[in-house]
Amino acid sequence: MYVAVKGGERAIENAHKLLAEYRRGDKDIPELDIRQIEEQMSLAVSRVMTEGSLYDKELASLAIKQARGDLIEAIFLMRAYRTTLPRFGYSVPIETNNMQISRRISATYKDLPGGQILGPTFDYTHRLLDFTLAANGEASLSSHEAETRLDKSMPRVLDDLLHHEGLIQPEPRPDYEEQQPVGDITREPMEYPTNRDIRLQNLARGDEGFILSLGYSTQRGYARNHAFVGEIRYGEVAVEMVPEELGFAIDIGDIEITECENVNQFKGSKKALPQFTRGYGLTFGQNERKVISMALVDRALRDKELGEEIIAPAQDEEFVLSHSDNIEATGFVEHIKLPHYVDFQSELELVRKMRREALQNQAAQEAAE
Amino acid sequence: MTEQQRVDSYNFAYLDEQTKRMIRRALLKAVAIPGYQVPFAGREMPMPYGWGTGGVQVTAAVIGPEDTLKVIDQGSDDTTNAVSIRNFFAKTAGVPTTDKTADATLIQTRHRIPEKDLREDQILIYQVPIPEPLRFLEPRETETRKMHALEEYGLMHVKLYEDIARHGHIATTYAYPVLVNDRYVMDPSPIPKFDNPKMNEMAALQLFGAGREKRIYALPPYTKVQSLDFEDHPFVTQEWEDICGMCGADNTFLDEVILDDLGNRMFVCSDSDHCNERQAAGHLGPLNGDASYTPEAAE
Secondary structure, three states: OOOOOOOHHHHHHHHHHHHHHHHHOOOOOOOOOHHHHHHHOHHHHHHHHHHOOOOOHHHHHHHHHHOOOOHHHHHHHHHHHHOOOOOOOOEOOOOHHHOEEEEEEOOOOOOOOOOOEOOOOOOOOOOOOOHHHHOOOOOOOOOOOOOOOOOOOOOOHHHHHHHHHOOEOOOOOOHHHHHOOOOOOOOOOOOOOOOHHHHHHHHHHOOHHHHHHHHHHHHOOOOOOOEEEEEEEEEEEEEEEOOOOOOOOEEEEEEEEEEEEEEEOOOOOOOOOOOEEEEEEEEEOOOHHHHHHHHHHHHHOOHHHHOOOOOOHHHOHHHHHHHOOHHHHHHHHHHHHOOOHHHHHHHHHHHHHHHHHHHHHHHHHHHHO | OEOOOOOOOOEOOEOOHHHHHHHHHHHHHHHHOOOOOEEOOOOOOOOOOOOOHHHHHHHHHHOOOOOOEEEEEOOEOOOHHHHHHHHHHHHHHOOOEOOOHHHOOEEEEEOOOOOOOOOOOOEEEEEOOOOOOOOOOOOOHHHHHHHHHOOOOHHHHHHHHHHHHHHOOOOOOEOOOEEEOOOEEEOOOOOEHHHHHHHOOOOOEEEEEEOOOOEEEEEOOOOOEEEOOEOOEOOOOOOOOOOOOOOOOOOOOEEEEEOOOOOOEEEEEOOHHHHHHHHHOOOOOOOOOOOOOOHHHHO
């Protein structure tokens, strides 16, 4: 006899136990320590902190361990934790001019004040599997210390160098920010059309892969705005906050960030003279792929401001901003595995009815012929 | 009813009080403008978008220690996601939970309205995936908001008309659009159109939460809710040739259950509580002890 499915509760509990076993894998292999993840999977940690919108390496490492290395799942764990945290206030804008630089490059000048600082980069490695790592052997790890110190002043390529000739789009504080503080997409629902503060926040926590592909599409002619990396810098900056009871800014810690400013060709429009235009990208930790892509998409989304025709997906803010969040996307995409049998039942009835009608019509036609 | 022990490490019903206040404000606005979608700053919840985060946030904002909660998915209290959401509130709010529609003060639902009539002292909370009824006709939010503001629903009527022209009837079976209080066209969430008439003039307050899309809307008690139709093609609900195999009901929404790979199937009420109650009251269906019918005899 038919018995309605029961016992969902026990099934869920057992599934969770099994999941924990799968996460652990073979118990003869030592368990991962979250410190190991933090130190040796630092780029994964960077991504999870950025898209999780929470700067905490230890929690990000825990999330990666708990998510069995599924970074979107780890980002989700960070987001869900983040929403439960009280909001003490907002920091003073970070000052990337004063960054403790680990890497700083520009594609627009060969040599520039402050110099090109390669830092820790995959850029010129040959992608050959290193079997000494597989054997847990390690090549010599001591890097050479430079004889000269970095310049104290590390001028910004766009603001300090290109700006002199007036060739680069000026970046004044926008009018709307005078009347209202910078938006917060974690506290206010998105409403269109948006301003750039909202767009940049959305892109910063947006999925790396999605932003990468959109950025790529602009290079392939879908809203082409030929871009160069004006400057990328990666390093540590101080975060400051003004506690109400003190009335002045205090340093609450350092964070690692990557920042990118792109320079784009612009032929001019009715609204603006020919000039170089800008795109901006910023992430926690080190993630150049993301900041460069973000800067491309940011630039593409400035179409209205520059009086450009909207012809491509990357320029369409509603399209870009409503599909960039991988937690929203993965949830809605994956939810179609949840039970839908009530809907499906309704569809079954409909398809049967429509088939019946179609067959009757066919039969009637054949009879008439 | 099951009494539960609350976990102390989170605030009552998980969300902090500030967030609840923000959601309640959106709810008040939604009740004041029936069928209008109110944007709200939806939070990330500890379950994925698409699993009912909107409904969960609304429930968290209105639930109190005195409430008794029922959670259904596809009409049933026993589907895995209903179990999971019920446990979530049992754990974070410590409220009693129930399977009995009549005993619940709050009912969170996905894709169904209970068969039993709801009362004035009950609240029905729907989980909503896509709150915008016009979304599949016009993907842009900027456009659809304008269409609602101007009461410009021609596109929807054209779509329904095209269905009739092509199929002879309206080919929408769930999430069938409704007109609320003679003003806003509203998505009833993906309930089967069988349930649409229950929304009209319902005694209970109906709240709708769309977490991913960050929208809340509502139907105050006794609100007029009409399923869209035409004078010469009036709205009709689904009908089944079969009756429930378990309780013999002939007026409920039936799920089809595949019995084997030979095409044999039976039908059973999707509302499991309603079905159990009928069986307990002695109503038996053909597959449940009705002597005139056995699976063997059917073969």
